Amino acid sequence: MKLNRLPELQRREFLRRSAQLGLAGMAAPWALNLAALGEAAAADARGGYKALVCVFLAGGNDNGRTLVPVDVASHANLASLRGGTTDLGGLVAPRASLAATTLSPRVPLTGTGVNGTQLAMAAELLPLKPLFDAGQLGWLLNVGSLMEPTTKVQYLAKSVRLPPKLFSHNDQQSFWQSSGAEGSTKGWGGAMGDLFLSSNATSTFTCINASGNAVFLMGDQAVQYQISNSGAVPVNGVVSNLFGSAACSQALNKMITASRTHWMEAELNRVALRSINAQATVKAALGNANALPFSATFDTTQSLGRQLQMVARLIAGRSTLGAQRQVFFVSIGGFDNHDFLLTQHPGLLGQLANGLSTFQSAMTELGMADNVTTFTASDFGRTLSSNGDGSDHGWGAHHLIMGGAVRGRRFWGKWPLQAHNGPNDLGQGRLIPTTSVDQLGATLAKWMGVSPTEVSALFPNINRFDQPDLGFFSA
Numbered sequence: 110m111k112l113n114r115l116p117e118l119q120r121r122e123f124l125r126r127s128a129q130l131g132l133a134g135m136a137a138p139w140a141l142n143l144a145a146l147g148e149a150a151a152a153d154a155r156g157g158y159k160a161l162v163c164v165f166l167a168g169g170n171d172n173g174r175t176l177v178p179v180d181v182a183s184h185a186n187l188a189s190l191r192g193g194t195t196d197l198g199g200l201v202a203p204r205a206s207l208a209a210t211t212l213s214p215r216v217p218l219t220g221t222g223v224n225g226t227q228l229a230m231a232a233e234l235l236p237l238k239p240l241f242d243a244g245q246l247g248w249l250l251n252v253g254s255l256m257e258p259t260t261k262v263q264y265l266a267k268s269v270r271l272p273p274k275l276f277s278h279n280d281q282q283s284f285w286q287s288s289g290a291e292g293s294t295k296g297w298g299g300a301m302g303d304l305f306l307s308s309n310a311t312s313t314f315t316c317i318n319a320s321g322n323a324v325f326l327m328g329d330q331a332v333q334y335q336i337s338n339s340g341a342v343p344v345n346g347v348v349s350n351l352f353g354s355a356a357c358s359q360a361l362n363k364m365i366t367a368s369r370t371h372w373m374e375a376e377l378n379r380v381a382l383r384s385i386n387a388q389a390t391v392k393a394a395l396g397n398a399n400a401l402p403f404s405a406t407f408d409t410t411q412s413l414g415r416q417l418q419m420v421a422r423l424i425a426g427r428s429t430l431g432a433q434r435q436v437f438f439v440s441i442g443g444f445d446n447h448d449f450l451l452t453q454h455p456g457l458l459g460q461l462a463n464g465l466s467t468f469q470s471a472m473t474e475l476g477m478a479d480n481v482t483t484f485t486a487s488d489f490g491r492t493l494s495s496n497g498d499g500s501d502h503g504w505g506a507h508h509l510i511m512g513g514a515v516r517g518r519r520f521w522g523k524w525p526l527q528a529h530n531g532p533n534d535l536g537q538g539r540l541i542p543t544t545s546v547d548q549l550g551a552t553l554a555k556w557m558g559v560s561p562t563e564v565s566a567l568f569p570n571i572n573r574f575d576q577p578d579l580g581f582f583s584a
Contacts, residue, residue, distance in 0.1 A: 152301075152434075153558035154308035158427055160435040161553055162420060162483040163298060163325060164413075164465070165286075166457075168444030169278070171499075172490040172506040173538070174200065174454055175234070176248060178527070179207050180227045187527055190538055192495040200450060200495050202232060210235050213242075213518075220250070220524035220543075221532065228520070233458040236466035240511060241518055245469065245478070249579065250522035251505040251533075252549055253489060253542030254284040257573040261532055261541060276502040276539075278445070281488045285546055286325035288568065297550045298436045299328030300567050304559055306330055310431025313387050317423060319416040320440040333438070334387065336423070338415040339398075341391035344384065394426025405471040413441040413464045421471040424481060434557060444487060450499035461485070465511060478513030482556065482581075484549070485509050493527055493538025504535070505542035508549075510581050514556065521579045544579070547571045552579045 173191060178184050184204050193199030207229035218226055228248075230237065240246040256270040263269045273290040274280035280290045287293035302316040309315050316326040318333045326333035335342065343349075344365075351357035366382040369375040396402070401418075402425040408414035416439040423430065423437075441461065446454050465483065472478045490506025505525060511517075522544040525533050533541045547568040554564050555578055564571060571577050 152304035152308070152560065152563060154305055154433045155558070158433055158435075158477070158480050159557055160424060160437060160477075160481045161298070161301075161557065162417075162437045162439065162468075162481060164417075164461070164483060164485045165282075165320070165323070165325075165438065165440040166444050166461070166485055166487040167282070167440050167442040168446070169281075169488040169491055169502055170444045170485075170506060171446060171450060171454055172503070172540075173493050173500065174202070174231050174450070175458065176228050176230060176250075176507045177202060177207055178226050179204050179211055179229045180225055182224075183226045183527070187493070190493045190495075190527060190529060191500075192497070195451060200500070206232055210238055212238075214247075214520055215244075215518045216520070218520055218524045220526065222526045222528075223524055226524060228524075231455070231458050233455045234462045236462040237509070237511075240466065240469060244517040245513055245515055246509055246511045247515060247517040247519040247521060247581070249508050249510060249544060249549060250520055251490075251525045251540055251542055252508055252522060252544040252546065253505040253540075254281055255542050255545035255547070256570050258545075258575075259541055261535065264535065264541060275504060276489065278488050278502075283324055285486050285488065286323060287327075288547065288570065293324050294327055295329065296323070296325035296327050297554075297567055298325040298438065299331045299333065301328075301554055301557060301559060302326065302331030302434075302436050303328040304563055305434035305557075308433045309435075311387075311390065313383070314390075314423075314430040314432050315434065316436050316438075317420075318438045319419050320438055323438050323440070326436060326438050336391065336419060338409075338412075338419055340395055340419075341388040343388050344381070347385055348388065390430065391423075391426075394429035395422050396426065403471040403474040405467050405474060407467050407471075408460070408463055411460050411464070413439065413460050414467070416440075417464045417468045418471075421468060421475070424472070424477055425475050446491070446499045447496065447501060448498045465509075469511060472513070480514070482510065482512035482514060482553065484511070484553065486546075490540060493534075493540070494529075501537060503537075503539045505533075505540035514582050516581060516583055521581065545570065545574055548574055548576060548579055551577045552581050556582045 178187055188194050188201040191200040194201050194203045210232055211229040254272040259269050272284045283291045283293050287296040299316055306312040306315055313334050316331045316333045318326050318335050346361045347358055351361055366378050369378055407418040420437045443457050472481050485508045490503040491500035492503045525540045547570050551564045551568050551571050
């Protein structure tokens with residue numbers, strides 16, 4: 110006798126898909142199966158609140174303008190690769206303009222042919238200089254998407270596994286965030302969130318996206334809670350009078366939250382109820398927007414400033430949200446500067462520097478500087494060579510790590526040899542990364558309390574690299 114299992118299979122698929130909706134509300138107990146509870150037990154949420162904030166620079170940030178060698182020989186070499194200095198029509202800032210942002214690290218640079226190379230940040234990143242000097246910020250050099258350590262010889266011989274569709278925006282954004290090509294449904298931020306769901310009184314607020322939607326925050330059970338710059342996205346007809354009538358609002362509320370006998374209707378209404386409850390919780394956590402819990406002033410005329418201010422407010426309201434571990438995602442676009450690099454990129458870096466420095470000030474005021482670590486990411490770096498008015502898609506790039514727990518005023522990784530057709534140049538100054546995104550993520554995950562066993566599960570390629578912990582934090 111064969112039983113018709115179609116209704117049960119349909120119900121399971123509906124539940125799986127419902128768990129992935131941004132509308133999901135409170136604890137979602139049906140999403141926490143025994144496997145998830147076993148995973149959660151492997152993560153250690155002791156020691157107080159911790160959060161990661163990913164700041165994604167969409168489009169591929171130009172690493173050649175972000176960190177610039179300023180010793181005479183290295184600066185002249187970079188200028189020769191990028192069409193000269195800006196006063197001569199090239200892409201490289203004159204040495205004199207970088208004096209205020211020249212960095213003095215605690216530990217000298219490492220890498221082939223360093224030979225006294227000294228680095229400066231772009232002039233627009235000046236607001237970040239005090240954080241570097243205070244040891245709350247450092248730079249990870251030449252990091253990118255890798256599946257295993259890769260040399261130029263191996264790349265040309267096709268003797269190593271490579272990320273799919275290198276230099277493609279969509280695929281490399283996805284690989285940075287999920288270790289998979291476009292179409293991936295699980296990111297390493299969300300996978301980390303899976304491990305901490307049971308540590309949070311309200312699992313909904315484990316992964317929060319202030320930018321819209323990103324695979325980075327998608328997990329097996331963790332659902333990215335999407336929030337606007339003004340707060341939770343409400344069900345308007347419920348939180349305010351529908352057609353000007355309180356009675357209509359009450360009727361709508363009852364209709365979309367009442368218990369139902371049909372399983373699809375019942376689950377849909379449960380999701381709606383959780384969403385309504387979550388909106389009320391977020392509203393309570395944020396408090397009065399005119400009486401912020403910090404005096405740090407974000408530039409709310411810019412999208413990144415508004416997003417970071419919202420993240421800061423949510424961290425301030427962490428107790429109301431019932432959170433012990435959280436992962437946040439914010440983003441800023443406009444970095445695909447094939448053209449107009451010198452007119453567009455400086456403003457983008459200025460927004461980044463102002464937003465991050467203000468955010469760190471807010472964390473300090475809240476007493477959370479040591480509990481929150483912020484890092485940048487992007488599709489890829491860009492070519493060192495100039496295309497005349499900009500730079501093209503590259504591979505390795507430089508990214509910052511910021512927070513009170515960070516052992517800053519350091520460069521991690523290796524400074525790449527900058528030479529036309531050099532040993533790590535695939536052409537046009539496309540630099541082969543010497544540090545992988547997996548190593549970056551594994552180091553952050555360890556700080557969050559993820560066990561070594563689970564780190565290997567989160568980053569399946571990590572055991573191919575000699576240094577799974579890059580040393581951002583004190584032991």
